[in-house]
Amino acid sequence: MKQDLAAMKDIKHYINGQYVGSASGKLFENVNPANGKVISKVHEAGREEVDAAVQAAKAALRGPWGKMTLEQRTAILHKVADGINARFDEFLEAECLDTGKPKSLASHIDIPRGAANFKVFADMIKNVPTESFEMPTPDGTGALNYAVRRPKGVIGVISPWNLPLLLMTWKVGPALACGNTVVVKPSEETPTTTALLGEVMKEAGVPDGVYNVVHGFGGDSAGAYLTEHPLVDGFTFTGETGTGEVIMKAAAKGIRDISLELGGKNAGLVFADCDMDKAIEGTMRSAFANCGQVCLGTERVYVERSIFDEFVRRLKEAAEGLKIGPPDDADANMGPLVSLKHREKVLSYYQKAVDDGATVVTGGGVPDMPAELAGGAWVQPTIWTGLADDSAVVTDEIFGPCCHIRPFDTEEEAIELANSLPYGLASAIWSENITRAHRVAGQIEAGIIWVNSWFLRDLRTPFGGSKQSGIGREGGVHSLEFYTEMKNICVKL
Ligand SMILES: NC(=O)c1ccc[n+]([C@@H]2O[C@H](COP(=O)([O-])OP(=O)(O)OC[C@H]3O[C@@H](n4cnc5c(N)ncnc54)[C@H](O)[C@@H]3O)[C@@H](O)[C@H]2O)c1
Ligand SMILES: N/C(=C\C=C\C=O)C(=O)O
Numbered sequence: 001m002k003q004d005l006a007a008m009k010d011i012k013h014y015i016n017g018q019y020v021g022s023a024s025g026k027l028f029e030n031v032n033p034a035n036g037k038v039i040s041k042v043h044e045a046g047r048e049e050v051d052a053a054v055q056a057a058k059a060a061l062r063g064p065w066g067k068m069t070l071e072q073r074t075a076i077l078h079k080v081a082d083g084i085n086a087r088f089d090e091f092l093e094a095e096c097l098d099t100g101k102p103k104s105l106a107s108h109i110d111i112p113r114g115a116a117n118f119k120v121f122a123d124m125i126k127n128v129p130t131e132s133f134e135m136p137t138p139d140g141t142g143a144l145n146y147a148v149r150r151p152k153g154v155i156g157v158i159s160p161w162n163l164p165l166l167l168m169t170w171k172v173g174p175a176l177a178c179g180n181t182v183v184v185k186p187s188e189e190t191p192t193t194t195a196l197l198g199e200v201m202k203e204a205g206v207p208d209g210v211y212n213v214v215h216g217f218g219g220d221s222a223g224a225y226l227t228e229h230p231l232v233d234g235f236t237f238t239g240e241t242g243t244g245e246v247i248m249k250a251a252a253k254g255i256r257d258i259s260l261e262l263g264g265k266n267a268g269l270v271f272a273d274c275d276m277d278k279a280i281e282g283t284m285r286s287a288f289a290n291c292g293q294v295c296l297g298t299e300r301v302y303v304e305r306s307i308f309d310e311f312v313r314r315l316k317e318a319a320e321g322l323k324i325g326p327p328d329d330a331d332a333n334m335g336p337l338v339s340l341k342h343r344e345k346v347l348s349y350y351q352k353a354v355d356d357g358a359t360v361v362t363g364g365g366v367p368d369m370p371a372e373l374a375g376g377a378w379v380q381p382t383i384w385t386g387l388a389d390d391s392a393v394v395t396d397e398i399f400g401p402c403c404h405i406r407p408f409d410t411e412e413e414a415i416e417l418a419n420s421l422p423y424g425l426a427s428a429i430w431s432e433n434i435t436r437a438h439r440v441a442g443q444i445e446a447g448i449i450w451v452n453s454w455f456l457r458d459l460r461t462p463f464g465g466s467k468q469s470g471i472g473r474e475g476g477v478h479s480l481e482f483y484t485e486m487k488n489i490c491v492k493l
Helices: 049-063 070-086 088-099 108-125 162-178 193-204 222-227 241-252 276-292 305-322 339-355 410-418 434-441 475-482
Strands: 011-017 018-019 025-030 038-043 132-135 143-150 154-158 181-185 212-215 234-238 257-261 266-270 298-304 359-362 382-385 401-407 428-429 448-451 484-492
Touching: 011 049, 049 154, 049 181, 049 212, 049 222, 070 088, 070 108, 070 162, 070 193, 070 359, 088 108, 088 162, 108 162, 108 475, 132 234, 154 162, 154 222, 154 241, 162 181, 162 193, 162 234, 162 475, 181 222, 193 212, 222 241, 234 241, 234 475, 241 257, 266 276, 266 410, 276 298, 276 305, 276 401, 276 428, 298 305, 298 410, 305 359, 305 401, 339 382, 401 410, 410 434, 428 434, 434 448, 475 484
Parallel strands: 154 181, 154 234, 181 212, 234 257, 266 298, 266 428, 298 401, 382 401, 428 448
Antiparallel strands: 011 018, 011 212, 025 038, 132 143, 143 484, 359 382
């Protein structure tokens, strides 16, 4: 059963505990974004494969998985986490081949969190209480109410390409901990680690049909077929806001619940009373980490006027100090974008910035790379100033290694600027005046606020976006709320 990575040249669906190809024989290419070379061929699921996966997931709810005790289920999820860690290097290699991200990044974030997401929720579900109420009744004997949690059923999981294993297991971990079964449709850009996880699930003792994977695209492909399937009981989606709208519409047919983690255009607020070293280090990571392909990243930086010139100069210095290179380059701290197609989008904004009159502080184009990497989706880390607040570069999510820096004069102005867009995902506030930091944090219209930090993650906390950045919260008990149905039982005494 064990397929090493080399065998993953032909990435099949994982349905009912088996790797299966598409009946249509339709395949698409999985390309290495660091050099443009084809890594593998991937089977594109038709309605037939998606139906087989959903039927397997439905049946598994009534099989051994549905009959297991909480202890048995959570013990298996710990084994899944151990299985990922036992094959750490394979997952690392697969993730970095698919995304081009530096191994130094994926080995600290993507893969460890891929395992942790199973352990955290296996432990959480064992310790979360429900509720009970005693009530009086006219005849004086009273009644007892108590609530119990039950799995929602078959969960459709649709995940993005920027943190493929992390963001997929951030959903699959709690979904399985709560006793559900899943059908996962990973991004067409990054299929491998989701496919590989099927082997780990099998080895850990996850019964067939509990974890299913179908590959393909969105509209008119596997993604849409999954959201249109009537036997799916709920959907959890992470991706672009526009895609979230489409999925929400599909979920409405049959009244299926949705959890949406969507796009953002996050603001960093840098006050003159900040610790400049911290603010530069944090803003540099939030603008350029993962080649700027992090939903929580900062693409808008608002800096108090008195320190504006110094901040711009130092962030320029930091950006120009980044080492751009392929995953195996131990010194690289920025890889390529995920695809040439995504690079076209990012470079169109680089051009738009110039057309709109921006000052290009640094970057704005494509770096010179060695011949063997010339086919990769490389871009320069880029900083702009001088754009109008309504420039598309300042209002649209670009999802690349770039940010626009704008001065402000008052706290009220900074808050108004931060809240000026329909997005509301995350924000970072840099100030050593803790009263001010708390005051400003309470007024920013976003789901996730960091003060003097960025991407510091406690997995028990509520994670999600406001406004057009999402619906619902993941993390801690908030995930359990989505992946279970609460049932109240009232007993007349
Ligand atoms: N809020 C968060 O936690 C979070 C985290 C990571 C990424 N994101 C967002 O994700 C986006 C980048 O990821 P992406 O480009 O993969 O997003 P995307 O919306 O293009 O695709 C995400 C997933 O949805 C699928 N999909 C696309 N159209 C579909 C349809 N009509 N029906 C069903 N499935 C469909 C894709 O195949 C992919 O698997 C950015 O906007 C980023 O902000 C948000
Ligand atoms: N959901 C999480 C990260 C999202 C990153 C977005 O690109 C997480 O850390 O749990």
